[in-house]
Amino acid sequence: MQKGFYIDTSICMGCYTCMAACKNWNSIAPQVTAEPGTQGPKWRRVMAVESGIYPDARIVNVSLSCMHCGKPACMDVCPVGAIRKRAEDGIVIVDRKRCIGCHSCADACPFGVPQYGEDGTMQKCNYCLDRIGKGQEPACVESCPPKALLAGTMEELSELAGNKAARRLVAASDPSVMIAR
Amino acid sequence: MKHKEIIPGRKLDRRTFLKTSGMLGAAGMSVLPGLSNVRAMENEIAVGEEIRRSICDMCCIGRCGIEVLVKDGRATRVQPFKDYPRGPICVKGNSILFQLYHPDRLKHPMKRTNPKGSVRAAWQRISWDEALDTIAEKLDGIRRKYGPEKVLFYAGDPKDAVRPNLQRMALKFGSPNYGTESSVCHRATVLATSLNGSGSAGLTPDTKAVIIWAHNPAWAMPCEMEELIRAKERGVKIIDVDPRQAPTTKLADIHLQLRPGSDGALALGMSRVIINEGLYDEDFIINWSHGFEEFRDYVQQFTPEKVENITGVAADKLVAAARMYAGNKPTGWITSAASTVHHWNGCQNHRAISAMTALTGAVSVPGIEPSVPPLTFRDITEWQTLLPPLRDKRADLKDFPVWEQFVQEIQINRLPEYVAEDILRAGLFVGCNYRMWPQDHLYSKAISDMEFTAGADFWLTPTMELMDIVLPAATSLERLGPIAIAGRTVFLPQPVVSPIGEARGDMEWMWDLAKHMGMGADFWNGDVRATLDWQLEPLGIKAADLMKEPKGRVIPPDKPQEGKPGFKTPSGKFELKSAVLEKAGFDGLPTYREPPEGPVAAPHTVEKFPLIFNTGSREPMYTHSRHRNNPRLRELQPDPKVDINPKDAEARGIKQGEDAVVETPAGSITVKANITNLAQPGVVHVYHGWPQADVNTILARTLDPISGFPAFKSQLCQVRKALTDL
Numbered sequence: 001m002q003k004g005f006y007i008d009t010s011i012c013m014g015c016y017t018c019m020a021a022c023k024n025w026n027s028i029a030p031q032v033t034a035e036p037g038t039q040g041p042k043w044r045r046v047m048a049v050e051s052g053i054y055p056d057a058r059i060v061n062v063s064l065s066c067m068h069c070g071k072p073a074c075m076d077v078c079p080v081g082a083i084r085k086r087a088e089d090g091i092v093i094v095d096r097k098r099c100i101g102c103h104s105c106a107d108a109c110p111f112g113v114p115q116y117g118e119d120g121t122m123q124k125c126n127y128c129l130d131r132i133g134k135g136q137e138p139a140c141v142e143s144c145p146p147k148a149l150l151a152g153t154m155e156e157l158s159e160l161a162g163n164k165a166a167r168r169l170v171a172a173s174d175p176s177v178m179i180a181r
Numbered sequence: 182m183k184h185k186e187i188i189p190g191r192k193l194d195r196r197t198f199l200k201t202s203g204m205l206g207a208a209g210m211s212v213l214p215g216l217s218n219v220r221a222m223e224n225e226i227a228v229g230e231e232i233r234r235s236i237c238d239m240c241c242i243g244r245c246g247i248e249v250l251v252k253d254g255r256a257t258r259v260q261p262f263k264d265y266p267r268g269p270i271c272v273k274g275n276s277i278l279f280q281l282y283h284p285d286r287l288k289h290p291m292k293r294t295n296p297k298g299s300v301r302a303a304w305q306r307i308s309w310d311e312a313l314d315t316i317a318e319k320l321d322g323i324r325r326k327y328g329p330e331k332v333l334f335y336a337g338d339p340k341d342a343v344r345p346n347l348q349r350m351a352l353k354f355g356s357p358n359y360g361t362e363s364s365v366c367h368r369a370t371v372l373a374t375s376l377n378g379s380g381s382a383g384l385t386p387d388t389k390a391v392i393i394w395a396h397n398p399a400w401a402m403p404c405e406m407e408e409l410i411r412a413k414e415r416g417v418k419i420i421d422v423d424p425r426q427a428p429t430t431k432l433a434d435i436h437l438q439l440r441p442g443s444d445g446a447l448a449l450g451m452s453r454v455i456i457n458e459g460l461y462d463e464d465f466i467i468n469w470s471h472g473f474e475e476f477r478d479y480v481q482q483f484t485p486e487k488v489e490n491i492t493g494v495a496a497d498k499l500v501a502a503a504r505m506y507a508g509n510k511p512t513g514w515i516t517s518a519a520s521t522v523h524h525w526n527g528c529q530n531h532r533a534i535s536a537m538t539a540l541t542g543a544v545s546v547p548g549i550e551p552s553v554p555p556l557t558f559r560d561i562t563e564w565q566t567l568l569p570p571l572r573d574k575r576a577d578l579k580d581f582p583v584w585e586q587f588v589q590e591i592q593i594n595r596l597p598e599y600v601a602e603d604i605l606r607a608g609l610f611v612g613c614n615y616r617m618w619p620q621d622h623l624y625s626k627a628i629s630d631m632e633f634t635a636g637a638d639f640w641l642t643p644t645m646e647l648m649d650i651v652l653p654a655a656t657s658l659e660r661l662g663p664i665a666i667a668g669r670t671v672f673l674p675q676p677v678v679s680p681i682g683e684a685r686g687d688m689e690w691m692w693d694l695a696k697h698m699g700m701g702a703d704f705w706n707g708d709v710r711a712t713l714d715w716q717l718e719p720l721g722i723k724a725a726d727l728m729k730e731p732k733g734r735v736i737p738p739d740k741p742q743e744g745k746p747g748f749k750t751p752s753g754k755f756e757l758k759s760a761v762l763e764k765a766g767f768d769g770l771p772t773y774r775e776p777p778e779g780p781v782a783a784p785h786t787v788e789k790f791p792l793i794f795n796t797g798s799r800e801p802m803y804t805h806s807r808h809r810n811n812p813r814l815r816e817l818q819p820d821p822k823v824d825i826n827p828k829d830a831e832a833r834g835i836k837q838g839e840d841a842v843v844e845t846p847a848g849s850i851t852v853k854a855n856i857t858n859l860a861q862p863g864v865v866h867v868y869h870g871w872p873q874a875d876v877n878t879i880l881a882r883t884l885d886p887i888s889g890f891p892a893f894k895s896q897l898c899q900v901r902k903a904l905t906d907l
Contacts, residue, residue, distance in 0.1 A: 011410050013399030013428040015801045020275035025814060030279070030812035040816055050858050054826060055438070057858030059426055068333055143261060145269055145403035146410050174461055 002070065002090035003142075004176030005149065006157040007063055008164060012046075012148040014061035015051060019044050021143030022065070025128060041115035043125040044140050062179070063149055065140065066113045066125035068092045070174030074105035074114060082122070089128065089153075090176060096121040110171055127151070136172065154178075202242040218708025229253070233677035234262050234731050236665050238657035239273035239280065241338045241366075241803040242518070244665060245404050247274055249658060249677045256281060256658065256678050264732050266668035271403040272801050280656060281681070285810060286639055287653035288682025297629050299760065302646045309683065311688070312650050316609070317697035318352070319633040323607045329355030330574035333605045333631075336361040336591065337612025337638075338805065342663050343687040347611055348562040348590065350691055353703045357571035358605060360593030365617060368524035368588055369888035371532035375587050376762060378748035378755040381535060381543035384408060390418040390509035392502075394534055395444065395520035399428035401799040409515075418509045420502050422447065423865060424795060425859050427863050435502045438861050441795045442895025443492040444521050445530035445773035448537040450488030451503040453480040453542045460507035462542030469546050471750070472758025472769065476536065479770050491773075491781075493861075512541040515684040523797055523893040527885045532771035536757050544755055556666050556736055559716045564589045571892045576604045581889045592889040600627040610636035611687060612654070613644045614806050616872070617761075619880035619891045620847070635689065640810070643872065652682040660686030662713055665733075672733030673713065673724060688712070767887055776895040778881055786897050790845060792829065793864040794898035796876040806870035821852040821871035824860040825900060833901055840903035845865055845896065847881055850874040851903055852875075859883075865900055869893075 007147045023030065023043045030040040044065040051058050053076070068085075072092050075083040082098040083105060085091070101120035114122045128138035132151075136142065150157065157178045160166070166180035230250040230343035237247040246265025250258045256278050262271035270277075291304040307315075320332055334351035336344045344361060351359035374380040384391050391412065397404040406429075413419060413432050421433035424441045439447050455461050456477050466473050485496035506512055514534070521531045538544065556561075568589055572578075576599045578585055581592040596618075599605045608631055615624040628634060630648045636645045637652040645651045659680040665672045680686075685693075688709055695704035703709040713724035720736060727734060747753040751760040756769075761771035775781040780793070799805075802814040809815060823841055835841050841854040843865070852867060853875045861867055869876045876893075883892040 003282040010431065011406075012401065013406060015399055015403045015406075015428070016272040017269075017275060017403060017801075019817070020272040020813060021260075024275045024278070025260070027258065030816050040812075048857075052858070054858055054862055056826065057426065059428075059431075059858060061428060139260070143269060143275065145271060146399075 001153040001155070002068070002176050003152065004068060004090075004154050004157055004178065005065065005151055006160060006166065006178040006180070007061050008148045008150075008166070008180040009060045010164075010180060011146045012061040012063055013146055014046055014048050015145060016046050017130070017143050017145055018140035018149055019046050021139045022125070025131070026126075028123075028136060031061050041117045041123055043115065043123070060181070063140070064111065064177070066092060066127075067111060067169065067173070067175030067177050068125075068127065069171075069176065071172070073108040073110060073173045077104045077108040077154075079104060089127075091127045093126050093129070094122050094124060107161035110173060131140070151154075185467070187235060230257060233675075234265075235674040235677050236273040236657050236672070237270050237277055238342065239277050239808070240271075240402075242402060244667065245270050245274060246667070246672070247277065251677055254678060265672070266670050268404055272817070273804065273808065273814065276644075276802075276808070276811050277656075277658070279811045279813050280639065280808070281658055281678070282830070283640075283810060285641075286681050286684070287641055287645075287651060288684065289653060290683070291651050292652060293649050295698040297647065298647070300583045304641075304651075307650075309652075309685070309693070310624045312652060313690070313694050313697040315650060315696060316635045316697075319635075320607060320609070322696060323632065324355065327606055328574075330576075331604075331606040332358065333576075333593075333596075333599075333608040334359045335364050335608055335610045335613055337610065337614060338362060339724050339806065342657065343611050343691075345561045346663075346688050346691050347609075348564060349567075350609075350695060350700075352562065352564060352567035352571065353695070353696070353700055355571065356649060357568055357575045358591050360591045360596075362614070362617060363590070364593040365519065365523075365893075368584075368590075369528055369885065369890045370516065370519060370531055372584060372587050372888055373522065373528045374535050375749070376528075376583070376756065376759045377532055377535045377539070378750045379544050379547060381538040382434065382511065382545065383515055384412055384417070384513045385511070387511050387512060388412065388417055388513040390420070390506045391513040391515060392420045392422065393429060393433070394422045394514065394516045396515055396517035397423065397425070397427040397429045397798065398515075400801045401517065403801070410541075418505050420506055424793075424861060424864055425798070427859065435498060435505060437492075437494045437498060437502055439492040439494050440775045440895075441793055441864060442524040442526070442530075442779060442892075443773075444524075445526060445533040445771065446483060446488050446491040447494060447499065448490075448530070448533035449480045449483040449771070449773055450485060450499050451506070452476070452533070452537045452540055452749075453483050454485070454500050454503035455507045455537065457481065458504070458507075460504065460663040461540040462510070464547075465542050465544070465584060465755075469754050470539070470746070471752040471754040476757035476770060479772070483773075485696075507541045510542055512538060512543045514538040514543055520894065521891070522885065522888060522890050524887055524895045525778075525883050525892040525893070526774045527890055528887040529768065529771045529773070532759070533773065536771055539755055539757075546746050547748060549746040551741035551743050553741050554866075556669050556671065556720075558664055558666070558671070559719055561712070561716055562589075579891075581887075583761060583767070584889060586761065594884055594889045594891065597623040597627040600630050605631070606800055607631055607633040608635075610634060610644070610648065612636075612638055613692075614642065615644045615647070616806060616870075616875055616877055618882070619877050619893070620882040621877040622873065623882070637690065652690060653682055655680045655684040655686045655689075659684060660689070662686065662688055664713060664716060669735050670733040671717075671722070671727065671736055675728055682870065736804055762887070765887075776883075776892060778883060778892065778896040780897065783897065786846060790897035790899045791863070792898050792900060794843070794845060794849065794866055794880075794896045795866045795894045796869050796880065797893040798866060798868070800868060803868075803870060806872075809871065821850075821851045821874035822855045822868060823855050823900060824855050825863075826858065826860045826868040827856050828862045828864045829860075829865070829900070830856045835900070835902050840905075842901050842903050843876075843879065843898050844901065845879040845881070845898045848879040850876065850879055854900075865898065867898075
């Protein structure tokens with residue numbers, strides 16, 4: 001049963017709570033350097049996408065992390081087999097002990113998911129396995145103030161999506177993400 | 182500069198079981214999913230992490246419940262406190278541990294060792310006893326020599342944690358001159374609705390149309406968003422009034438994107454439609470309003486076309502919004518604490534909005550139906566008996582006579598004058614940021630010029646650098662109390678970890694200071710728990726009992742109380758024409774006037790400074806000037822910025838992320854350009870609270886004559902590309 005995320009962009013407010021909750025739960029060290037715009041590793045990202053011009057401009061906020069793809073491009077290119085897709089829930093995980101930090105996965109991932117911290121090894125969303133193992137939601141989902149971000153199996157999320165005309169994100173790697181507009 | 186490992190917390194521990202994920206076969210995992218999942222990953226729950234509960238103090242209004250995971254006495258992670266009525270914690274709450282464990286926290290009391298006005302203050306660590314003795318001696322000396330009213334008791338951002346306690350201290354000391362940062366926040370909106378008679382209904386389960394006026398809870402108060410989204414889902418009509426296309430705007434059925442500061446004209450224009458089309462609540466207007474005829478006549482000049490000229494909101498949109506709002510009763514009104522009143526005509530603008538909502542019946546008559554009083558505990562300030570005898574010594578008495586009638590704390594915005602005129606000589610500052618006022622150098626000078634000042638804070642901020650003595654304050658995670666109420670839940674936060682260094686809770690050190698000043702008898706001899714018991718007595722709970730209830734106690738509502746119907750106004754009615762304002766020499770009607778520094782009233786200025794300069798709105802990761810030193814938040818927005826429309830940026834040759842200079846007649850600051858449709862053409866939004874690009878250095882010091890609030894949001898500026906190295 002492939003697990004994935006559902007993001008309702010009609011109510012995502014770009015408040016960054018999911019991003020901070022992710023870093024908080026997973027103890028990801030922040031980095032603020034003298035170099036403008038430098039950021040620590042981001043397992044989840046919040047973006048604003050703008051289209052059109054005033055007065056008909058549209059601003060959409062969206063929160064994305066690892067898509068836990070059906071056919072993970074990152075996994076195929078890893079030379080040391082550090083990336084694995086779990087059979088029972090399709091969650092893509094990385095073994096940082098084995099990773100050699102070659103960035104092949106970063107080149108292959110169509111979504112720019114792989115991140116590298118101080119130790120140079122790849123890190124990314126692991127769907128808060130420690131939490132879901134205890135029946136909890138991933139930290140990002142639990143923290144979302146407007147409940148725009150949901151987690152579940154793709155079947156469960158597709159059912160939800162019915163009401164909101166949400167679509168599964170389409171890409172060659174078959175990402176496990178539903179997006180409602 | 183790197184901030185690494187501020188929270189050592191949990192080190193990644195891969196131990197024996199995590200050689201490779203491949204070693205754990207899929208079959209094994211399906212047998213023991215919980216355990217194997219935990220083992221497979223590096224972020225397993227640390228053994229012995231214990232959940233403790235408190236209140237988040239990362240913003241000034243949220244007071245959301247927070248759960249802190251603690252291991253070996255050290256906070257490691259946080260999560261939402263789900264059973265608490267206020268929450269969930271936002272991006273700031275999720276970053277609270279970087280505040281708690283920041284290496285720059287003030288850890289010990291310190292005294293200044295070089296004269297004030299030195300380029301850099303020099304400090305020496307002292308004991309709490311020495312610090313409190315010195316403060317007591319100095320303040321008492323000034324009391325004896327010049328009078329107790331010469332001492333200012335000031336509270337900054339921590340809000341309810343400290344304020345009532347400090348006001349009690351001021352009043353018992355004999356000074357009515359207790360002031361807070363609410364002299365620029367919230368009080369003016371309450372003042373405006375109090376002048377009218379009452380605030381309006383917010384969003385209730387029955388609301389059919391709600392107007393969100395100059396408020397973006399998506400970023401300012403994410404904990405309010407879910408309620409709003411659920412309202413949208415059940416078909417509540419939403420009208421959003423905001424100069425920006427803010428995230429909250431996406432919920433709107435109609436967005437009225439007005440010029441900042443023109444709110445009054447828009448509200449009066451909507452009122453005209455509602456009155457002339459007979460959409461108003463006739464029963465309320467006939468029985469419970471005062472001045473309707475004059476109000477009706479006054480609004481006639483605000484035709485949709487004229488309002489379009491003033492506000493930039495299309496005439497047909499205004500009419501549609503007025504019809505949608507008044508046509509879907511019951512109506513509600515959600516507004517920000519201060520956006521509408523950060524204008525020279527702010528108080529009257531806010532009254533005009535209040536009046537418009539009242540026309541649609543959004544105001545209920547106090548006492549007309551039995552009502553359940555909100556849950557509350559005993560007021561520690563005792564201002565009702567202690568303040569009236571001291572009233573004549575209020576510093577603000579002559580400057581802000583209307584404010585003085587309604588607000589139990591002084592309007593402090595003329596601090597520079599009060600110090601220069603020797604009305605205030607010394608101050609105790611529990612949190613303070615002199616940079617919050619336009620022309621802020623006047624305020625830093627005033628604080629510096631005082632004979633004696635002491636302050637308490639988490640940090641040695643630029644304002645604390647001006648003090649003679651600084652005290653290390655404990656954060657909400659390190660202290661007992663204050664009592665928190667959310668809905669019907671009463672909760673007593675307890676320290677989840679020991680304080681950093683010698684930091685102490687504000688109530689604790691203040692009560693100790695009272696003892697040092699010989700006022701122990703009025704402060705339960707310094708016993709904080711005894712004080713809490715006294716405050717909780719009406720609820721029939723002892724502090725010790727409440728401390729055993731980690732999720733707080735739910736107090737069932739009392740029987741509804743009968744009241745005498747009527748408003749607390751001279752007429753006893755909702756005053757569309759205010760008798761109090763008229764008596765004080767202001768317009769009784771909520772008249773619209775152009776901002777003196779605005780494009781209409783200052784045509785010569787607008788030639789050189791053609792853009793409307795809006796400041797003061799919030800970003801999700803910061804609370805005013807706070808959190809720039811919080812690495813988890815700073816990495817989300819590393820630089821000060823101006824939001825500018827693509828059209829205005831293109832006309833100036835400015836590209837995304839480039840340095841841009843924001844210039845006013847008072848000076849200039851350099852910020853990063855953020856080119857976005859969030860800003861409409863002709864209006865730029867510059868974010869406040871950045872020391873290296875402080876908007877208050879270039880804003881004119883223009884105060885609303887009624888409320889004394891500064892005009893942060895409707896002045897003029899020019900933006901140009903920054904010159905690079907020549």
